[in-house]
Amino acid sequence: MESEMEKIRKLEEIANRIRIHVVKMIGCSGIGHAGGAVSMAEILSVLYFQEMRLDPLRPDWDDRDRFILSKGHGCPALYATLAEAGIIPMDLLPTLHETESPLQMHPELGICPGIEMSTGALGQGLSAGIGMALGAQWKRKDFRVYVLIGDGESAEGQVWEAAMFAGHRRLDNLTAILDYNRFSLTGRVEKVMPLEPLSDKWTAFGWHVVRVDGHSVTGLIQAFRLAREEKGRPTLIVADTIKGRGISYVENTASSHSISMTATELAGTLRELGCSPGEIEHAVSVRKEYR
Amino acid sequence: MENQLAPRDVLGQTLIELAEEDSSIAVLDADFCTASKITAFRDRFPDRFIQVGIAEQNMMSMAAGLSTVGFTCFASTICAFCSRRACDQVMTSIALPNLNVKIIGLYAGLFVGKNGASHQSLEDIGIMRSMANMTVVQPLDARETIQVLRYAARHRGPMYMRIGRDPLPQYVPDDYVFRPGGSITLRPGGDVALLAYGDLMPQVMSAAEGLASKGIQARVVNMSSLKPIDEEAVRAAARETGRIVTVDNHNIFGGLGSAVAEVIAEKAPARLRRIGVRDVFGKSGTNAEMLARFHLRADDIEKEVRDFLGPRFHAGNAPG
Numbered sequence: 001m002e003s004e005m006e007k008i009r010k011l012e013e014i015a016n017r018i019r020i021h022v023v024k025m026i027g028c029s030g031i032g033h034a035g036g037a038v039s040m041a042e043i044l045s046v047l048y049f050q051e052m053r054l055d056p057l058r059p060d061w062d063d064r065d066r067f068i069l070s071k072g073h074g075c076p077a078l079y080a081t082l083a084e085a086g087i088i089p090m091d092l093l094p095t096l097h098e099t100e101s102p103l104q105m106h107p108e109l110g111i112c113p114g115i116e117m118s119t120g121a122l123g124q125g126l127s128a129g130i131g132m133a134l135g136a137q138w139k140r141k142d143f144r145v146y147v148l149i150g151d152g153e154s155a156e157g158q159v160w161e162a163a164m165f166a167g168h169r170r171l172d173n174l175t176a177i178l179d180y181n182r183f184s185l186t187g188r189v190e191k192v193m194p195l196e197p198l199s200d201k202w203t204a205f206g207w208h209v210v211r212v213d214g215h216s217v218t219g220l221i222q223a224f225r226l227a228r229e230e231k232g233r234p235t236l237i238v239a240d241t242i243k244g245r246g247i248s249y250v251e252n253t254a255s256s257h258s259i260s261m262t263a264t265e266l267a268g269t270l271r272e273l274g275c276s277p278g279e280i281e282h283a284v285s286v287r288k289e290y291r
Numbered sequence: 292m293e294n295q296l297a298p299r300d301v302l303g304q305t306l307i308e309l310a311e312e313d314s315s316i317a318v319l320d321a322d323f324c325t326a327s328k329i330t331a332f333r334d335r336f337p338d339r340f341i342q343v344g345i346a347e348q349n350m351m352s353m354a355a356g357l358s359t360v361g362f363t364c365f366a367s368t369i370c371a372f373c374s375r376r377a378c379d380q381v382m383t384s385i386a387l388p389n390l391n392v393k394i395i396g397l398y399a400g401l402f403v404g405k406n407g408a409s410h411q412s413l414e415d416i417g418i419m420r421s422m423a424n425m426t427v428v429q430p431l432d433a434r435e436t437i438q439v440l441r442y443a444a445r446h447r448g449p450m451y452m453r454i455g456r457d458p459l460p461q462y463v464p465d466d467y468v469f470r471p472g473g474s475i476t477l478r479p480g481g482d483v484a485l486l487a488y489g490d491l492m493p494q495v496m497s498a499a500e501g502l503a504s505k506g507i508q509a510r511v512v513n514m515s516s517l518k519p520i521d522e523e524a525v526r527a528a529a530r531e532t533g534r535i536v537t538v539d540n541h542n543i544f545g546g547l548g549s550a551v552a553e554v555i556a557e558k559a560p561a562r563l564r565r566i567g568v569r570d571v572f573g574k575s576g577t578n579a580e581m582l583a584r585f586h587l588r589a590d591d592i593e594k595e596v597r598d599f600l601g602p603r604f605h606a607g608n609a610p611g
Contacts, residue, residue: 068356109359109388117356121383124352128384131356131364134341138317139360158380161349 007050011217014049014084015041019246020273021080024283025096026259027266030290032096033105035244035256036150037077039181039214043239044081046220047146051228056086059113065143066132068117070125071150071179072106073258079103079112087114094286123156125149126176130166133174133234144228148177152184155193160205166234167206174234175227176207179214181243183254202236214239248272260290295458296433299397302454303331305440306365310336313444315361319354321347321368327397327454329367347372351380351392358391363444369403370396370453374415385449386422392450393443394419399429399453400540401573401581402490411573412453417545419451420518426471427518429453429489432461435515438469446471455490457578462492462513474521480508482604483596484528486551487538488514494582495538497589502596507604509596514547525554529561536596539567540587564599566592 002010018041026032048054052065069078076096082088088102095101102112106120117128129147136143149159166174184192195201199209208230212219220239227235244256247269261269263284270280306329310316319341324330333340341357343350347368354364366373373381373396385392396415403410419427426446430436436454443450462477477492478499487495492513499509510532512524528535535555539546548565555561568585582588586595597604 062361109390116359118383118388121379124348124380124384127349127352127380128356128359130349131353131358132360133356134353135357135360135362138338138362158346158348158352161344161346162353165343165346165349165353 008217011042011045011049015045015217016246016273017084018044018077018080020270020275021083021093022076023247023261023266023269023273025076025080025093027261027283027287028094029097030288031258031260032076033073033257034076034247034259035183035250035253036071036074036179036181038246039241039243040074040077040148040179041246042215042217042220043148043177043179044077046217046224048081048085050221051224052146053143054085054087059087063141063143066116066129066145068119068125068129068145068147069107070119070147071122071153072119072125074148074150074179075103075105075107078107078115082114085114088112122150122153123158126159126162126166129174129176130162130171133166133171134169136173143173145174146177147174148179150184151178151180151182151189151195152192154178154195163202163205163207170206170232171234172231175224175237176234177237177239179241180238181241183243183257185254185257187254198238206233208233208235209238210235211238211240214241215245246273261287263287295460297458298430298433298436298455299328300458301433301436302395302440303328305437306332307335309440309444310339313363315363316444317341317357317362317364319343319350319364319366321345321350321372323368323397327367327395347377348380351377351394352384354392355384355388355390363391363393365393365395365443367395367397369398369410370412370415371398371410373451374412374418378418381419381449382422386424389424389448391447394449394451396451396453398456399489401568401585402456402540402578404456405575405577407575408572413542413568413573414545415451415453416517416541416547417549420545420550424449425518426450427453428471428516429455430469431489431492431513431515432459432463434461434465434467435463435469438463438467439515442469442471453489457490459490459493469515471516472519472521473516474524475513475515476510476524477513478509478511480510481532482508483534483536483600484510484512484532485536485538485596486512486514486525486528486547488517488547489540491538491540491587494587494589494592498592498596501589501593505597507597507600517547517550520550520554522554522558525551526559529555529559532561534562534600536564536566536599538587538592539565541567543567543569562599564595566595
């Protein structure tokens with residue numbers, strides 16, 4: 001049995017590798033949604049390597065837990081997670097955003113294993129997750145459904161239609177995670193369209209709300225346990241995160257939303273994330289300019 | 292007349308029959324089931340019915356999610372709100388991943404029980420036809436509606452069905468089986484071809500009779516499969532009559548007239564006249580008032596066809 005400490009260290013390492021993959025992939029593509037990808041690294045690590053019931057050899061297993069990335073633009077981190085989990089081959093990652101690649105700029109169901117719903121047009125994932133959660137109940141299956149939504153995305157009315165429905169139907173096999181990284185494309189969420197009092201709003205819609213440091217693996221493990229144990233209500237995990245976390249030169253800025261990296265920025269970021277000189281040299285050698 | 296059924300009259304019962312045969316059938320409704328007459332399904336299969344409230348966008352994405360778990364989902368509300376209100380959800384959640392969701396739109400075109408422009412649907416065929424993966428059908432009468440629903444339950448992938456509100460005669464034969472990309476010739480004729488669908492068919496058939504009384508033999512074809520369209524029927528009409536008139540309960544932009552024009556322009560030269568709502572919004576009013584206001588009565592259609600054929604047209608002239 002691995003100790004609790006080892007488990008946490010392993011999940012933190014995976015989160016770091018997700019960040020490294022994201023940075024390398026954006027280097028290969030020349031451009032990518034970085035900030036909102038790396039802000040989810042710990043959430044994805046804990047979901048895929050601790051919380052969710054999955055069989056990498058059978059990505060379409062009927063009884064698997066489902067994950068929907070409603071803020072679809074964060075998908076470089078999801079593709080990296082699927083590769084780490086062995087659901088897609090690692091050598092697909094450098095094809096990010098290529099025209100014929102299964103790794104499109106917004107995730108598409110049907111062309112990439114492990115992607116449970118096409119997203120990208122914001123606001124739709126929670127509704128789709130409700131459909132899956134109801135389907136589980138109708139089929140008397142015990143799989144759980146996880147939907148990751150964005151803070152900027154939460155200005156979409158459909159999110160609240162879905163919140164109202166899931167609260168009304170007491171869908172306790174549904175968990176939403178809000179990546180509360182505080183920035184959308186054009187600025188601070190509190191200026192663009194503030195969400196507070198966020199917990200009160202979701203509670204009023206019939207949800208169990210848990211607030212957690214979204215970069216704390218221990219905190220996230222605990223939050224997902226609380227969500228699983230809650231009966232008769234869906235749970236929203238409000239994960240306080242930092243946009244661009246781990247890409248220091250854009251950390252905590254709106255401009256981290258979508259970036260192109262110079263060779264120096266790419267090398268510096270990978271160095272900070274602990275990559276070896278050889279790894280950095282290779283990443284720089286396959287880097288593309290975005291035109 | 293008392294025995295005539297509206298396409299919507301058979302929705303509930305047909306869905307019940309489908310669900311009795313197939314445990315994967317599920318129905319979603321955005322607070323419209325009393326008007327769509329899907330209440331019978333709700334009462335018979337409450338466990339496979341989802342009332343989402345007036346939230347069409349939520350309904351479409353929810354149906355998409357439910358379909359991934361193995362359900363054949365029928366999601367239903369007013370045509371205008373299926374297509375306009377939930378357009379992006381239909382595209383991103385349903386059509387793009389090619390999911391098994393069947394959209395049932397009620398209150399097609401101008402005939403919305405006096406509800407007026409906001410509830411009329413003069414754009415939906417254009418919106419739905421232009422989405423990849425989407426099949427688009429407006430069944431003609433109650434019998435064809437049953438056939439189309441049966442096809443929808445077997446078909447894999449997204450489909451939009453536009454269902455008429457009001458009673459009309461049975462036109463399709465008793466042994467008719469719906470086929471996507473097919474059509475039915477309701478009346479033979481070699482002078483001009485009237486291509487139409489749905490609840491304007493009584494006006495079209497009556498116009499054809501009026502033309503016949505003046506010696507003009509109009510072919511009438513029911514083009515219920517709006518996508519894929521029956522290209523062969525269009526090409527045959529072009530080849531054999533040289534003159535095609537389309538009749539749309541829809542804007543002339545994006546409806547059957549546009550679909551036929553696409554076929555003619557690329558594959559089968561012929562003259563074309565499009566009858567329909569001429570790029571204006573609708574109005575409140577009864578069906579009769581709408582027919583008059585938008586020049587869609589049988590007399591209007593007949594007059595338009597004669598104008599199209601020209602004053603010197605005599606029956607039996609070679610197409611030109």
